[in-house]
Amino acid sequence: MNIETALRSKINSRTKPVGSLGKLEEIAFKIGRIQQTLTPELRNPAILVFAADHGIADEGVSPCPKEITHQMVMNFIHGGAGINVFARQHGINLKIIDAGVDFDFPAGSGVVDAKLGRGTCNMLYQPAMSIETCRMAMERGAEFVRQEFDHGCNVIGFGEMGIGNTSPASLLLHKFAGIPLEECVGRGAGHDEAGVRHKCDVLRRVAEKYNPATPLEILATFGGFEIAMMCGGVLEAKRLNMLIIADGFIATSAFLTAYEMQPGILENTLFSHSSDEKGHLLMLEYLQGDPILHLNLRLGEGTGVALAYPLVRSALIFLNEMAGFEEAGVHDVSKK
Structure with a gap:
């Protein structure tokens, strides 16, 4: 048998x-x-939260100021964010990683320094990052996963923080799945209808400016440092045969990119929830993902992973x- x-x-x-x-x-x-x-069995569960800023935020694609990225990272370190309280509740190890925030965190703050720059380039004028930098980001993400694995972890989730990062996620969905851009673009951190139209106009100009061919080129052109690190982390977690839990729209864009590089990642992936960000449902449909929760979440940070984890445990307990x-x-x- x-x-x-x-x-x-x-x-x-x-x-x-x-x-x-x-x-x-x-x-x-x-x-x-x-x-x-x-x-x-599930051993030493971990969530890696990658934070980074985005040059495209200078174009008003988010209603929030860029400074909120580093302020929220400090909130993570002080234990006051949504991901902190849910990770504590369920005994999940949490690591906060500076992938490219436009801020210098004080020494000893608890933020892991993996900074590749002070935010990506403004992709309205040039690709978000070079191919070399994108590869470096993916390898750093893979290394963080290896560290958790070496400490006995066999179940890992990914979270993110970065003002403006629904824009790269929308562009990655548009480019990989061939879905019209206006269907991929949502309210993000709280745009009104006029804000969504402006965001869509900006991203349409970005999408029309470039024609990258390979998944790596697409990620480098339209992605973010945190998305590239998550993508590398997902691929490494698959190589190590770990259970991988996806979060919401931005995190799932990293899974989408990893899928385009290696479709086998889905064999090891659980999708924690279906986000209230409209592009996320389209991602899940494209990936044929069956989300565990439907709670109208749109916080990010890995909160969906932390909330779904006890149900994953219940599956093994039964x-x-x-x-x-x-x-x-x-x-x-x-x-x-």
């Missing part, structure tokens, strides 16, 4: 009607298949601890 057949048999033999635990059964099956065991029909002395209703 192969592992997939054995997992289905074990799941179906728990004391419940077949399929009655719904999506939890599929999550348990997926993790068991990743780990190639009937008794999968698989590993729930009695089977035979041992419980209960008639197996799945057998006619």
